[in-house]
Amino acid sequence: MPTNQQIHLDNRPVGEAVASNFKLVSSETPALQDGQVLVRxxxxxLDPYMRGRMNDAKSYAQPQALGQTMGGGTVGEVVESKNPKFEVGNTVVGMGGWQEYSVVDANxxxxxxxxxTTHIPLSHYLGAVGMPGVTAWYGLVKIIAPQVGQTMVISAATGAVGSAFAALSKARGCRTVGIAGGPDKCKYAVDExxxxxxIDYKLHKDAASLSKALKEACPNGVDGYFENVGGMVLDAVLTRMNAFGRIAVCGMIAGYDGLPLPLAYPALILTQRLKVEGFIVSExxxxxxxxxxxxxGLVATGxxxxxxxxxxxxxxxxxxxxGLLKGKNFGKQLVKLI
Amino acid sequence: MPTNQQIHLDNRPVGEAVASNFKLVSSETPALQDGQVLVRxxxxxLDPYMRGRMNDAKSYAQPQALGQTMGGGTVGEVVESKNPKFEVGNTVVGMGGWQEYSVVDANxxxxxxxxxTTHIPLSHYLGAVGMPGVTAWYGLVKIIAPQVGQTMVISAATGAVGSAFAALSKARGCRTVGIAGGPDKCKYAVDExxxxxxIDYKLHKDAASLSKALKEACPNGVDGYFENVGGMVLDAVLTRMNAFGRIAVCGMIAGYDGLPLPLAYPALILTQRLKVEGFIVSExxxxxxxxxxxxxGLVATGxxxxxxxxxxxxxxxxxxxxGLLKGKNFGKQLVKLI
Structure with a gap:
C-alpha cells in the first residue's frame, strides 16, 4: 500500500483563512473492499467554494469536518481495482480531496x-470541461439566458469559470466584458x-469609479452579470444593469472572511425589474x-x-x-501531485 | 363644462415628501373631441409607487412632470361621450389622475x-379587483409559484396588496404570515x-429581533416572500428563507425618501440559492x-x-x-370625490 499524504482541516479560520488552519498528515491507504478502486x-x-466550507456556518454545503481530509475535485488514474467497471490505467475524475490517493466506492x-484524454488534457476536466466550466454554462444559459447582441459581464474574469464564460458568451453573439485584478489579467482576458x-478593478477605489468604467465598456448597459465576488464590484455592476437584466450569483468571495458585505442599492432590483438568482451547479x-x-467541443477546437x-x-x-482567495492565481488553480 | 379641481406636483421632495410639494388648481374641462369621453x-x-415618481430619478416610470396633474388610477362614471363604445352612466376604471374629472381618448x-358593479363595489376595482390585487397575484403566482404546505410571508400585510395576497395564498394551501405595523393591524390581519x-414590526428595534419573531411564526422557514417595504424587514426575512426560496420585489417604500437602504446579507442569495425578482405589474x-x-371570484364569494x-x-x-407612506392607512387608501 502506498503512503498517502493528506491535508486536513485542523482548525477553523477566525476572519481570514491562514496556513495554520491546515495540517499535513501521512497515512497508509487501506486495502480495497469489493467494488472499490484506488486512484492515484x-x-x-482548488476552488473558492472551499473557503465557505471552512466556516462552521449555515450554508449550502455541510461544513468541512475538522481533523478530516479537505474535500475537493481530483483527476487521476486507477492504480488498483476491485470493481469490474474500472481497470488499472483508466483516467478518471472524482472528488478525491486534498490527498495523493483516494479509495473510491466506484459503484x-x-x-x-x-x-x-485524446483531445482534452486530463487537468482540464477540473476546469473548463469540469465543474467550473459547467458552472459558467449553467449561470449563462439557464439563469441569464442571453440574447444575441446583449452585453454580458463577469467578475473574476480570468479564472476557470470566467474563461469558459467568455467562450460560451461569445458563441452566443454577446458583447462580453470581464472584470479582473491587474493589467496582466486584463490584457490576457482580451488577447487570449x-x-x-x-476592466481592472484595482484601478478603482470605489463603486462609483468602477461604475463609470463599466459605462464606457458597456455603452448599451448590462443585460447579464455573472457574480463571483460581491462587494464593491456587485454594487458597481448593479448601477449599470438594464431593465429586465439577470444576475447569476455564483460566488461572493469578497465576503468569505467573516464580515458580511452589504449590497448598497437593493432598490435597483425593483426599479430595473432584475432577476437575481443564486445557484450551486452540483444541484x-x-x-x-x-x-x-x-x-x-470549445476546448477541442481551440x-x-x-x-x-x-x-x-x-x-x-x-x-x-x-493565494487563490486573494486573486494571486492566473487561470484555473491546480495542485500537481505526480 | 363642470369646474375641475386638480392636484398638481408643484415641486419635488427633498428627502421626505411634504404637503407643500402639491398644489390645488381649478380649471374648466375642455369640450370633447370625437372619440373622447368625459368621466366624473x-x-x-393612492398608491406607494407614486412616491417614486415624485423624484426626478431613473426608474421604471417616467418621473411625474412638474406643474401637471398627479397621475393615478380612478373609477367613475361617464357623464358625456363622443365615443360610440361608451354611454352616459357607464361605470369605468382608468388612469384619470388626482382630479375630479378627466377627458379620456377612449379609443x-x-x-x-x-x-x-353588480357583485363588486366600484371602489374595489382600484384595490382587490384592480392593480393592487393583480400585483399580489403576479408576485405570488408568477414569481413565487407557491406549493401546497409552503410558508408565504408578506410585508405591509393589511394594505390593498397584502389583503389580496392573503386570500390568494390561503387558496393555494400555504401557511400565510403577515408583517404589519401595530396591534390593530395585526389583529385585523388574522381575524379578517x-x-x-x-408580526408587529414596531415591536422590534432591529432585524435580529424581528428575525426571532419570524422564526416562531414560521417554524418551517420561509419559502416565498412578497416584499413591499425593504430595509430592516427585508434583512430579517432574508435570514429565514429556505433553500430555493423566492422573493418577489414589489416595493421598497422604506427607501423612497432618498437615502438608499442597503441589504445587509446579500450572500444569503447564494447560500440559500434564492431567486429575487423585481416586477411592475403594468408590464x-x-x-x-x-x-x-x-x-x-374571491370578492364576490366573500x-x-x-x-x-x-x-x-x-x-x-x-x-x-x-399618511399612506407612513403606514397611517388601514387597508386600501382611496379619496372619495363625489
Missing part, C-alpha cells in the same frame, strides 16, 4: 467518471480569452451532459484555451489555496 | 374599461384577512384577465373582504397620500 491523483482542484453513482473588454446534474459536450496556475506537491496546496 | 371620478387610488387601448399569524398585461377573474381607508374630497388627497 494527478491533479487536485456509488457519480463517484468516479472515466474521461477521454476573447473578452471584448476587461443541477441534469444539465451536465449538455454543458460538458459544448465545453469539450476556441477555449484555459490557462492554469499549477502548484507542485500536496504540501503546497494550502498556500496555493490562500 | 368617484374614487381616486386608446386600455385607457378606459367598463366594469360591472385570514393570515395564520401577523404584464397578459395575465390581468386571469388574475382579475380569480380576484373577482373570501376576500378588503378594507378601505377613505379620505373625502380632492383637497384631502395630499395628506392622505403622505
Amino acid at each position: 491523483h494527478h491533479y487536485l482542484s 456509488q453513482p457519480g463517484a468516479l467518471r472515466k474521461v477521454d 480569452l476573447g473578452f471584448d473588454a476587461c 443541477h446534474m441534469e444539465i451536465w451532459p449538455e454543458a460538458l459536450k459544448e465545453l469539450g 476556441k477555449l484555451k484555459p490557462r492554469e496556475s499549477i502548484a507542485q506537491g500536496i504540501a503546497a496546496a494550502p498556500e496555493a489555496f490562500l | 371620478h368617484h374614487y381616486l387610488s 386608446q387601448p386600455g385607457a378606459l374599461r367598463k366594469v360591472d 384577512l385570514g393570515f395564520d399569524a401577523c 404584464h398585461m397578459e395575465i390581468w384577465p386571469e388574475a382579475l377573474k380569480e380576484l373577482g 373570501k376576500l373582504k378588503p378594507r378601505e381607508s377613505i379620505a373625502q374630497g380632492i383637497a384631502a388627497a395630499p395628506e392622505a397620500f403622505l
